[in-house]
Amino acid sequence: MKRLLTVLALLLPAAALAGHELDNRDLRNGQVLYKEHCASCHGAELEGQPNWRRIGEDGLLPAPPHDATGHTWHHDNRLLFDYTKLGGKALMEARGVGGFKSGMEGFGDALTDDEIWDILAYIRSTWPDRIKRIQASRNPPHDR
Numbered sequence: 001m002k003r004l005l006t007v008l009a010l011l012l013p014a015a016a017l018a019g020h021e022l023d024n025r026d027l028r029n030g031q032v033l034y035k036e037h038c039a040s041c042h043g044a045e046l047e048g049q050p051n052w053r054r055i056g057e058d059g060l061l062p063a064p065p066h067d068a069t070g071h072t073w074h075h076d077n078r079l080l081f082d083y084t085k086l087g088g089k090a091l092m093e094a095r096g097v098g099g100f101k102s103g104m105e106g107f108g109d110a111l112t113d114d115e116i117w118d119i120l121a122y123i124r125s126t127w128p129d130r131i132k133r134i135q136a137s138r139n140p141p142h143d144r
């Protein structure tokens with residue numbers, strides 16, 4: 001038991017660090033940029049497109065919601081960032097999955113890294129605390 005507590009104590013600071021890219025971000029800027037660049041597909045209220053789990057006739061997935069009903073919060077910060085920066089196709093290729101037809105282009109040319117983090121922090125700010133905690137726990141401990 002004592003051992004377990006020691007392990008937990010060691011893990012705690014790491015867990016606190018794990019979601020830190022999204023801390024102290026400019027949420028207002030994130031919201032403005034979200035409306036400008038993401039809302040046309042992911043919805044003004046982050047509600048996504050209808051039937052977002054079903055591939056459409058064009059062979060593409062509709063845009064999923066970014067609110068708590070979607071699965072954005074199932075992913076760690078790094079995946080969300082890379083998905084936004086690279087787009088779906090390049091992200092999948094970078095992770096070894098070829099031939100993925102994505103409905104989302106990368107924003108690496110349109111947005112700076114800080115702007116992408118602001119948008120993701122804005123998206124996170126709309127989630128209930130429970131969901132925020134679950135998402136934070138998906139981040140492997142890291143310093144940068």
Ligand code: HEC
Binds near residue numbers: 060063070089102120
């Ligand atoms: C042209 C429509 C379109 C725009 C604009 C768009 N997306 Fe997407 N996005 C999609 C689609 C469609 C998917 C589903 C998977 C795929 O096709 O790649 C997706 C998936 C995602 C995912 C991964 C899956 C998930 O559940 O989170 C993230 C993260 C994401 N988008 C973030 C953004 C952000 C942030 C912006 C604005 C900077 C944005 N998207 C703008 C269409 C779009």
